[in-house]
Structures are given as structure tokens and as C-alpha cells.
Amino acid sequence: MVKITGIVGSPRKGGNTEFLVNSALKAAEELGVETEIIYLGSAEIEPCIACDICKSTGECAIYDDMSDILAKIGSSHGLIIGSPVYFGSVTSQLKMLIDRSRPLRMDFKLKNIVGGAISVGGSRNGGQETTISAIHQFMLIHDMLIVGDGAPLAHYGGTGVGVSIENMGSDETGLETSRNLGRRVAELASVINTE
Ligand SMILES: Cc1cc2nc3c(=O)[nH]c(=O)nc-3n(C[C@H](O)[C@H](O)[C@H](O)COP(=O)(O)O)c2cc1C
Numbered sequence: 443m444v445k446i447t448g449i450v451g452s453p454r455k456g457g458n459t460e461f462l463v464n465s466a467l468k469a470a471e472e473l474g475v476e477t478e479i480i481y482l483g484s485a486e487i488e489p490c491i492a493c494d495i496c497k498s499t500g501e502c503a504i505y506d507d508m509s510d511i512l513a514k515i516g517s518s519h520g521l522i523i524g525s526p527v528y529f530g531s532v533t534s535q536l537k538m539l540i541d542r543s544r545p546l547r548m549d550f551k552l553k554n555i556v557g558g559a560i561s562v563g564g565s566r567n568g569g570q571e572t573t574i575s576a577i578h579q580f581m582l583i584h585d586m587l588i589v590g591d592g593a594p595l596a597h598y599g600g601t602g603v604g605v606s607i608e609n610m611g612s613d614e615t616g617l618e619t620s621r622n623l624g625r626r627v628a629e630l631a632s633v634i635n636t637e
Contacts, residue, residue: 444475444631446624447518451525451536453483458562458604458616463524465617466560466600466624473628475520480511482535487511490541500548508542516546520556520631521586522624524600527563527573540580552584556631558591558623560600562616570601587634591619592626599623 448467452459460481467477485507495503502508515521525532532540546552559577561570575598581588590598600623602616603609610616 444519444628444635445517446470446475446477446520446522446627446631447514448477448479448522449524449536449539450479450481450483451523451533451539453533453535455481455483457526457607458602458610459524459526459560461607461610462560462562462600462602462616462620463522466522466558466620466627469621469624470520470522470628473625473632475628475632478514480514482533482539485511487535487538487542489538490544496545496548500545502542502545504542508539511539512543512546515543516551518555519635520627521581522558522560522627523577523580524560524562525573525577527561527569530569530572531576532573543580543584547584550585552586554634555586556589556627556634557581557586558589558599558627560602560620560623562602562604564603564605566603568603571598574598574601587630589623589626589630591622595619595622
């Protein structure tokens with residue numbers, strides 16, 4: 443069965459990113475795919491120490507929650523990554539995952555996995571697109587296939603505005619673009635992986 447994994451890059455449990463990533467995954471499930479969600483806020487992830495062991499062994503020399511996370515990402519057909527905007531880019535929790543994902547790139551395990559991005563900021567023009575761009579760079583460098591939120595809006599992905607979770611329910615654009623992104627990731631992952 444086609445599997446889509448969602449990653450919540452916020453340190454906050456029950457926050458806006460979680461709300462939008464969950465909304466995207468629910469929309470994906472409506473197309474018959476299986477989903478799983480990973481919360482970086484409750485994961486133990488150390489930063490990359492540039493030991494370069496992954497270059498010779500394909501394995502990371504740091505043993506923490508990343509081993510499990512890499513295994514889950516590597517066995518997915520689609521990936522939806524969400525991050526709050528922190529100073530115009532991703533959170534440090536997500537950046538640690540990005541850098542620590544290098545072992546998967548040694549033999550391009552993520553090649554042809556379908557990826558989409560969601561970002562939520564406290565301000566309307568707070569850096570949602572630059573944050574999505576940072577996530578897209580990660581996906582391109584892994585040779586993944588990137589989709590946006592698809593027609594009829596067809597822009598960069600899920601873009602939300604909110605400070606507290608109470609705001610998110612009324613952020614119709616954030617919800618719509620995130621749900622459309624979830625559907626688009628599920629749609630393409632199903633086309634590619636269904637014989
Ligand atoms: C350290 C920090 C930096 C932030 N930088 C920005 C920013 O550059 N632009 C913006 O619009 N919001 C910024 N915010 C606000 C968050 O992006 C916003 O509250 C978001 O909805 C939080 O998502 P969450 O509920 O998933 O944690 C920042 C918040 C923090 C804690």
C-alpha cells in the first residue's frame with residue numbers, strides 16, 4: 443500500500459504545523475493511502491558532527507531517534523514536511539533532520555519519493571515561501587519529486603498564518619492549500635507506485 447509520512451517540524455505539540463500536516467494527511471487518506479506522522483518536538487535528535495562516516499559506510503555514527511526516523515522516511519512513497527517559519531526558514535529541529543538525512547543520500551534512497559511542503563508563520567508575509575523553499579532544497583538534493591498544492595491554486599504548498607492554534611481554524615487558505623497538497627502528494631505517489 444502507498445504510504446505517506448508527515449513530519450511536524452515544530453517543537454510545539456498541538457500547534458499550527460501539526461494541525462496543517464494532519465489536515466494534509468487526512469486529505470491524502472481520502473485517496474486510499476496509508477499515513478504516519480512524526481513529531482520532531484518529541485524526538486531526540488543530535489546535530490550532524492561532520493564525522494563523514496556516512497560517506498564510507500552509508501550509516502550514521504550517532505545513535506538516537508534519527509535511525510528510526512530515517513527508516514520510516516526511507517520506506518515511504520510520499521513525504522509531507524511542515525515547519526513553522528523561524529526567522530524566515532525552518533526550525534532547528536527540522537534542520538537537524540535535514541543534515542542527519544545524509545546517509546540516505548549515499549545511495550539516493552529517497553529518489554522518486556514524492557515530496558510536498560507546508561509552512562506556517564505568525565505574519566502573513568512572514569517567510570512561508572522561503573521556508574517552503576528550504577524544504578524543497580532538501581527534497582531536490584535527495585532527488586525526490588516535488589509537488590505543490592496543485593490545481594486550482596497550484597502554488598508552493600501549504601501556507602498558513604497563525605500564532606496560536608485557535609487562529610488556525612479560521613485560516614481557510616492555510617487549510618485549503620495543506621489539504622490540496624496532501625491530495626497532490628497522494629495522487630502522484632499512487633500513480634508512480636500502483637502497477
Ligand atoms: C524563534 C521564532 C522565530 C519566528 N520567526 C518568525 C518569522 O520569521 N516569521 C513569521 O511569520 N513568524 C515567525 N515566528 C512565529 C511562528 O512561525 C508561528 O507562531 C507559527 O504559527 C508557530 O507554529 P507552531 O504552532 O507549529 O509551532 C517565529 C516564532 C519563533 C518561536
